[in-house]
C-alpha cells in the first residue's frame with residue numbers, strides 16, 4: 001500500500017484489490033464509462049457479474065504478469081490501472097496497460113503516478129519486457145501522458161471506434177523495458 005499526494009492536496013491510497021472490491025470495481029467502471037468517451041465501453045456497458053469480477057481479482061493476484069492497482073480517496077475507488085498479459089511463451093512478455101481516473105481527480109498528476117507504479121511493477125516482475133496500449137487519436141491528455149512516460153507510437157488503426165455517428169482512429173503505443 002502506498003499513500004501519495006496529488007496536486008490538489010488530496011492524499012490518495014494506491015493498493016492491490018481484494019475480492020471484496022468486486023462490487024465497487026463494477027460500479028466504478030460503469031460510472032466512468034459514462035464520464036469519458038475514451039474507454040472501450042460506455043455508461044452501464046461493463047457487464048460483468050460480481051462473481052466473475054471476484055474470479056478476475058483472484059487470478060490477477062495469483063499471476064506474475066497481470067496486476068491491478070486501485071486508487072482510493074476516502075476509502076472509495078477513484079481510479080484503476082491494469083496490466084493484462086497472456087500466459088503463452090511467445091507473448092507473455094507483453095503487458096497491455098489500461099488506466100482510468102474519475103474525471104474529478106484528473107489533471108492533478110495521478111495519471112503520472114499510476115503510470116510510474118505500473119511501469120515499475122512490470123520492470124520488477126522479471127517477465128514483462130514490453131508494455132503496449134491503445135489510445136484514441138483525439139485524446140490529447142492521455143497521449144501527452146504516455147509520451148511523457150516514454151511510450152512511442154507504433155501504428156494507427158483507422159476508423160476503429162464509432163461514437164455518436166463519427167469514426168475515430170486508435171493509436172497503438174509501446175514502451176520497451
Ligand SMILES: CC(C)(COP(=O)(O)OP(=O)(O)OC[C@H]1O[C@@H](n2cnc3c(N)ncnc32)[C@H](O)[C@@H]1OP(=O)(O)O)[C@@H](O)C(=O)NCCC(=O)NCCS
Nearest residue numbers: 036038100101106107108109110111112135140141142144
Ligand atoms: C488519461 C488520464 C489517465 C491522465 O491522467 P491525469 O491524472 O489526468 O494526467 P496527469 O495530470 O498525470 O498528466 C497529464 C499530463 O498531460 C498534460 N496535458 C493535459 N491535457 C493536455 C492536452 N490537452 N494537451 C497536451 N497535454 C496535456 C498535462 O499538463 C500533464 O503533463 P505534466 O505532468 O507535464 O503537467 C486521465 O485523465 C483519465 O483517466 N481520463 C479519462 C479516461 C481516459 O482517457 N483513459 C485513457 C484511455 S487510453
